[in-house]
Amino acid sequence: MQSREIHLKRRPIGTPVAEDFAMVTVDAPPPGPGEVQVRNLWMAVDPAMRGRMSDAKSYVPPFALDAPMEGPAIGEVIASNDPVFAPGDLVFSRLGWREVFNAPASALQQRDRSALPTQAWLCFAGMPGLTAYAGLMRIARLQPDEVVFVSAASGAVGSIACQIARNTGCKVIGSAGGPEKTAFLRDVLKVDAAIDYKAEPNLTKALAREVKAIGATGIDVYFENVGGDHLQAALSLAHNFARFAVCGMISQYNVTDAPTVPRNLTMIMTKRIRMEGFIALDHMDLESEMVERMTAWNAAGQMASAETVYEGIDKALDAFWGLFTGANIGRTLVGFLG
Amino acid sequence: MQSREIHLKRRPIGTPVAEDFAMVTVDAPPPGPGEVQVRNLWMAVDPAMRGRMSDAKSYVPPFALDAPMEGPAIGEVIASNDPVFAPGDLVFSRLGWREVFNAPASALQQRDRSALPTQAWLCFAGMPGLTAYAGLMRIARLQPDEVVFVSAASGAVGSIACQIARNTGCKVIGSAGGPEKTAFLRDVLKVDAAIDYKAEPNLTKALAREVKAIGATGIDVYFENVGGDHLQAALSLAHNFARFAVCGMISQYNVTDAPTVPRNLTMIMTKRIRMEGFIALDHMDLESEMVERMTAWNAAGQMASAETVYEGIDKALDAFWGLFTGANIGRTLVGFLG
Numbered sequence: 001m002q003s004r005e006i007h008l009k010r011r012p013i014g015t016p017v018a019e020d021f022a023m024v025t026v027d028a029p030p031p032g033p034g035e036v037q038v039r040n041l042w043m044a045v046d047p048a049m050r051g052r053m054s055d056a057k058s059y060v061p062p063f064a065l066d067a068p069m070e071g072p073a074i075g076e077v078i079a080s081n082d083p084v085f086a087p088g089d090l091v092f093s094r095l096g097w098r099e100v101f102n103a104p105a106s107a108l109q110q111r112d113r114s115a116l117p118t119q120a121w122l123c124f125a126g127m128p129g130l131t132a133y134a135g136l137m138r139i140a141r142l143q144p145d146e147v148v149f150v151s152a153a154s155g156a157v158g159s160i161a162c163q164i165a166r167n168t169g170c171k172v173i174g175s176a177g178g179p180e181k182t183a184f185l186r187d188v189l190k191v192d193a194a195i196d197y198k199a200e201p202n203l204t205k206a207l208a209r210e211v212k213a214i215g216a217t218g219i220d221v222y223f224e225n226v227g228g229d230h231l232q233a234a235l236s237l238a239h240n241f242a243r244f245a246v247c248g249m250i251s252q253y254n255v256t257d258a259p260t261v262p263r264n265l266t267m268i269m270t271k272r273i274r275m276e277g278f279i280a281l282d283h284m285d286l287e288s289e290m291v292e293r294m295t296a297w298n299a300a301g302q303m304a305s306a307e308t309v310y311e312g313i314d315k316a317l318d319a320f321w322g323l324f325t326g327a328n329i330g331r332t333l334v335g336f337l338g
Numbered sequence: 339m340q341s342r343e344i345h346l347k348r349r350p351i352g353t354p355v356a357e358d359f360a361m362v363t364v365d366a367p368p369p370g371p372g373e374v375q376v377r378n379l380w381m382a383v384d385p386a387m388r389g390r391m392s393d394a395k396s397y398v399p400p401f402a403l404d405a406p407m408e409g410p411a412i413g414e415v416i417a418s419n420d421p422v423f424a425p426g427d428l429v430f431s432r433l434g435w436r437e438v439f440n441a442p443a444s445a446l447q448q449r450d451r452s453a454l455p456t457q458a459w460l461c462f463a464g465m466p467g468l469t470a471y472a473g474l475m476r477i478a479r480l481q482p483d484e485v486v487f488v489s490a491a492s493g494a495v496g497s498i499a500c501q502i503a504r505n506t507g508c509k510v511i512g513s514a515g516g517p518e519k520t521a522f523l524r525d526v527l528k529v530d531a532a533i534d535y536k537a538e539p540n541l542t543k544a545l546a547r548e549v550k551a552i553g554a555t556g557i558d559v560y561f562e563n564v565g566g567d568h569l570q571a572a573l574s575l576a577h578n579f580a581r582f583a584v585c586g587m588i589s590q591y592n593v594t595d596a597p598t599v600p601r602n603l604t605m606i607m608t609k610r611i612r613m614e615g616f617i618a619l620d621h622m623d624l625e626s627e628m629v630e631r632m633t634a635w636n637a638a639g640q641m642a643s644a645e646t647v648y649e650g651i652d653k654a655l656d657a658f659w660g661l662f663t664g665a666n667i668g669r670t671l672v673g674f675l676g
Contacts, residue, residue: 058608227603249604261599265565266587269615270396276614277607 003028003100004313005068012053015324020053021317024068028100035102036085038075040336043096044122045071045320046156047250071096074111074121085110092121099313099336115295117305123331124160124303125294127280132161132223133290134283135245136168139276140221144169147216149207149234152225153191154181156331157247159306161223162189167302173210173219175203175230177326184329188304197230204233211237218242224275227251232262235273244275306330311337339366341438342651343406350391353662358391359655362406366438373440374423376413378674381434382460383409383658384494385588409434412449412459423448430459437651437674453633455643461669462498462641463632465618470499470561471628472621473583474506477614478559482507485554487545487572490563491529492519494669495585497644499561500527505640511548511557513541513568515664522667526642535568542571549575556580562613565589570600573611582613644668649675 005024012020031037048060049071055062063069073096077089082105085091091108095101111121123129135157136142148165152158153174162185165172174185175195185194193210200206211218220242222234227249234244268275297303308328310319313336322328343362350358369375386398387409393400401407411434415427420443423429429446433439449459461467473495474480486503490496491512500523503510512523513533523532531548538544549556558580560572565587572582606613635641646666648657651674660666 231603246607248607261601261603263599265569265599267615268613269584269586269617272615272617272620274612274614275606276612277605277610279607279610282610 001028001100002026003098005098006313006316007067008053008063008065008069010065011055011062012050016050016053016320018317023314028102031079031081031102033081034104036077036082036091036105036108037079037100037102038091038093038095038108039078039100040073040075040096040098042119042122042336043071043073043316043334044126044156045316045323045332045334047323049320050324068095068101069097070094072122072127074118077108090118090121092126096334097313097316116298119307119333119335120294120298120303120305122333123156123305123307124163124298125291128156128331129160129294130283130287130290131157131247131280132164133293134280134286135223135247135278136161136164136221138283138286139245139278140223140243142168142170142221146170146220147211147214147218147239148172148221148223149219149237150174150191150223150225151230151234152176152248152250153189153194154184154306154329155225156306158223158225159184159189159330162191163297163303165221165223166190166192167297170221171214171216173207173214175207175226181329184306188306190304203229204236207233207237221245223247225250228261232264235262235264235267235271238267238271238273240271242271242273244273246275246277307333309333309335311335339438340364341366341436343436344651344654345405346391346401346403346407348403349393349400350388354388354391354658356655361652366440369417369419369440371419372442374415374420374429374443374446375417375438375440376429376431376433376446377416377438378411378413378434378436380457380460380674381409381411381654381672382464382494383654383661383670383672385661387658388662406433407435408432410460410465412456415446428456428459430464434672435651435654453629454636457645457671457673458632458636458641458643460671461494461643461645462501462636463629466494466669467498467632468621468625468628469495469585469618470502471631472618472624473561473585473616474499474502474559476621476624477583477616478561478581480506480508480559484508484558485549485552485556485577486510486559486561487557487575488512488529488561488563489568489572490514490586490588491527491532492522492644492667493563494644496561496563497522497527497668498641500529501635501641503559503561504528504530505635508559509552509554511545511552513545513564519667522644526644528642541567542574545571545575559583561585563588566599570602573600573602573605573609576605576609576611578609580609580611582611584613584615645671647671647673649673 090111090113154176172191173193174191177198182194182196218239222244224246228251428449428451492514510529511531512529515536520532520534556577560582562584566589
């Protein structure tokens, strides 16, 4: 059997280009002792992969050169030399960017094939779901009837955060770029108000307008994905004792000169705001609770899928580029059977 | 009996000038029914009074015009028509900027004359003490053996924060402007390292150097009084899960164009930093615990006084101007018997 893999050939300088990568066809021998052979069905790409292409110090190690990159994937066991796994099992691994692979059983986690759509394990029941859930429930300590502002609300995590907040009985204001995405926020995610930040000359005024429009006086929770003007608007509209769960600040990642920064950081003091960064890996203990809630919400028709799908491993780099053009909505997935 | 008072005549535009104020001599009649007559011994001035001279919305109301300003004061009861207070009692009030006044008993709080030096009730056993204590103990949840960075460390609150942290068994790095203040940090407050931020072209490098010099790898707690470059340095040197207690951001208060802001706010996420604003008024429930700790530390010779004293109510405005020239060390007090 053969398998195609995407390798990192060299570390990109600035924006990654096609020459930084190679698609390599390798033999996929039968699994060795204790190994399991998996055929990937879906993998996800995300912006954090750009960080791992560099060798800068971070909380995850960089990708190795001349080896397949890593990333979350859902696959099906096709052969197994481990008693726990059997052909047909659905498994999660971090061994994406490849079609077929052998791995020790310890690199695989069983997933329930019947509970949810397969790709949900990479979306609202996967790390994006855990990120949104931990940020809102543990970091921000979300309560029903609060007002929640979500930036990058059409993104992989933001789209789930909007739905968790809505399902918890909160009012949700989402921000995204462009009319297609704001329509998605309103029509699919069912937020209470949507802001097209690209169409707003002053985001603080826009947020104030939408806060008023939903009958509120401010925001209680800010789910921060963006930074800059979005953070400034959230600070301006924050109620006293608001909680800001900082999941990312994507507007600041590629800024080399003076970044766009909030001019009102002092409001952290005057409004006694708690602003707390988090990464989902620190909150794996919440995973089973999160999956249980997501499964229940999904069964009740309260979790819309939010995905942009590319078909085939030969489209995996296109999927990755798509993350940075702003075109994708929700989680960006590569379907391996396309 | 007569009393001199400092009135606010008009709301200052920009930097306050002498013409915005008036010293007025008034009669001090005997106290009415239920009233207590107090002669102030000490009052404190602080930068927040500038805010109350304006009528911008804040968490405290603005000063009234053509009336004595308000501020923390310690005085002695000279006559009383209330059964709780007797001549000679030491009392705290918010009725500074005047020599003698009558007030209802409800405006006064008894203070123990024997436990502490009189002016300590405006300093380490007063609101600056509560501010430093609440910020470190409740907001930052300070633990022994941690590394604490304090900005504006020679200031009213910072000088106490340094000593609380030191007395709790932490290593303390303080930052202040100029060699006189850093000598004060080292010699009087006994910090482990002192940074003269005015002499450092790069505050992040300076903090990294001092962290290394005390045998540490980063900071666990940042007591934030300054903002801007100080916040940037603290973010850069923060350990994962560091806590930043935001007491103020004085570098940002008078900035009208683009403020000096941290370029590395994203570290809040990557390092999972909790940054939380607070004001002491929300933490009055800690007051008796704080006074108990301060009294014990003082008795053990572990609380140095940190005060700049102006003598006489006619020097009260000089004391206030002194806050903004950067000359004052510690709490700025006006002694009324000078």
